[in-house]
Amino acid sequence: MSAQQPPSPTFAELGVAAEICQALSERGIVHTFAIQELTLPIALDGTDIIGQARTGMGKTLGFGVPLLDRVFDSADIAELDGTPRALVVTPTRELAVQVSADLEQVAKFTPVRVLTVYGGRPYEEQIDALRAGVDVIVGTPGRLIDLHNQGALKLDQVAILVLDEADEMLDLGFLPAIEKLLEALTHQHQTMLFSATMPGPILGLARSFMTKPIHIRAESAGSQQTHATTKQVVLQAHQMDKVAIIVRALQCADRGRTIIFTRTKRSAAEVANDLGVAGFTVGAVHGDLGQVAREESLQAFRDGIIDILVATDVAARGIDVDDVTHVINYQTPDDPMTYVHRIGRTGRAGHSGIAITLVGYDELSKWQAINSELGLDMPEPPRLFSTSPELYSMLGIPEDAQASVGESRRVFGGFSSTQRLRGPRTGSRHGDSKRDETAERITSPRPRRKARKR
Known part of the structure; x- marks a missing residue:
């Protein structure tokens, strides 16, 4: 009988702040996943990282936990004063909302305030939120560039930059916007690039704008690309x-x-x-x-x-x-x-x-x-x-399965004005979809409290 595999280390064992560990524990998260175990010790030291892991491997916390820990309580990052200390760039508004929600939950026992920005909403409310003071910004490339060009988004105090789903940003044509953001960060800072795949342009971007990055893969090259479960x-x-x-x-x-x-x-x-x-x-x-x-x-x-x-x-x-x-x-x-x-x-x-x-x-x-x-x-x-x-x-379909399970129901999300509710189709041809437009949401800033050093 083979020996039982020991559990992965806990976030606390890897040196994560107690306030962050408490928030994670409330969500039932104590032990790290592979990408988190590999990333945390390096990221907490401020080293540039290229993280590679497929969907569902926990890379959001792989960069989110060390980002919040360093913004909250790192000696080489200035005390929080309402000027952004970290920037997370995502390819879509949905991912921005999800990442922001995860960071807010993990930061609930710290004074770190998280703001989400993406296109499609008035600039005024975003500018007002930036003026009120934020510590971490999660957003899509286009709106981040616009806010920076208007002078509303100050990048001179950003100590940590994260590019999430970099391959998807490449596919959506956001590479020029990413390069503009990187060019605006002329001071020394930590960069973490996370992607499921590493196409040539992404590796080229990493070589141009990162400082001796460590490439981390959550699994060996020969491992299965799909979940065994x-x-x-x-x-x-x-x-x-x-x-x-x-x-x-x-x-x-x-x-x-x-x-x-x-x-x-x-x-x-x-x-x-x-x-x-x-x-x-x-x-x-x-x-x-x-x-x-x-x-x-x-x-x-x-x-x-x-x-x-x-x-x-x-x-x-x-x-x-x-x-x-x-x-x-x-x-x-x-x-x-x-x-x-x-x-x-x-x-x-x-x-x-x-x-x-x-x-x-x-x-x-x-x-x-x-x-x-x-x-x-x-x-x-x-x-x-x-x-x-x-x-x-x-x-495993039951023998009494039917062509319907009850009366018609409203579809959440509704339809556009050119569509109307109708019966099931008998076949159709589908054209290619256009790229989704970005839209905008802002999370409410959390009241400030003085950071407690551990």
């Missing part, structure tokens, strides 16, 4: 039968929170509508929805008011829920890493999960490329229909 189910499905298959799959007895990924904004809206008509509690998150509607859906999903979220890849950044039991790919992802990111939303933090991918008849070559790259040994998924007994057996 995630069961992967792949099948070929006719476009006109995909929604019917999903309706049956959603009736599994062990299903909890579920995320359904679509390639386009239109298909996200249509699938959410179809499931609402079928009687499910569902929300939509995509770029054609207003910010209020998007936040309504995300919050309802986090709070358990709805248990199904239909989302595009970009809009889904920032969904940080550990107990997602099912992820469903309505369409085959465009590339292997998108597949890894999507199914990484389930099987997290020790939970088990199921990832279902519906491969259209015209998507087989795309799936085979993913299968080959990731070594999944599923080059020819079976062709199944919503009435196939094999489907029921494969997914």
Whole structure:
């Protein structure tokens, strides 16, 4: 019998301030994940870091905990005076909101104040919040540059810069904005760059603007790219039968929170509508929805008011829920890493999960490329229909599963003015989605208290 693997070190054992450990403990977080265990000792010393870990490995706390610890109580960072000491840059507003919420929770027993900024809201309220004083800013590149150009965002006292999901910022075309931000930080500061993948331009950025960074990977190069606790189910499905298959799959007895990924904004809206008509509690998150509607859906999903979220890849950044039991790919992802990111939303933090991918008849070559790259040994998924007994057996669908589960329900997030509620589709063609626009939210500053040194 092999020896039991010892537990990972606690945050306290790695030297994190007691106030931060207390806030983490309240959330049931005591021991570190791999990326946190590797990152903390180096980050707490102020060293530049390139952190690489896939979705669900805990990298937000990997940079968030040392950032807050140093801003709160580091001898080489000036006392808090309402001028930003740390800047976290994220590619999307949803991720900015999620990261900011995590930092606020971890900082609750410290005087550190966190502000979230992203485009789509009036500048005046953001400028007023900056004038009132903040210590950590989380925001998207475009709005951060705008505020800096207006003179409202002072960067001369920023001691820590974090670039989160750097590969996604590259994909969204934000690299020029990132370079402008980096050029504005002419003084000495710590930079932490976190990314799931490390494409050439990101490595080039790191070499240009970082000082002797240490590259940290949470897992060995040969380790599995997908969670071992995630069961992967792949099948070929006719476009006109995909929604019917999903309706049956959603009736599994062990299903909890579920995320359904679509390639386009239109298909996200249509699938959410179809499931609402079928009687499910569902929300939509995509770029054609207003910010209020998007936040309504995300919050309802986090709070358990709805248990199904239909989302595009970009809009889904920032969904940080550990107990997602099912992820469903309505369409085959465009590339292997998108597949890894999507199914990484389930099987997290020790939970088990199921990832279902519906491969259209015209998507087989795309799936085979993913299968080959990731070594999944599923080059020819079976062709199944919503009435196939094999489907029921494969997914644990009860024999009495129906085409609907009740009366039509409102879709959280609603629809744009050009859309209207209608019955399930019988098939459609979907165009490419445009890049999501950024929007804006500001968190309320916390009353100041004098920092206590440990």
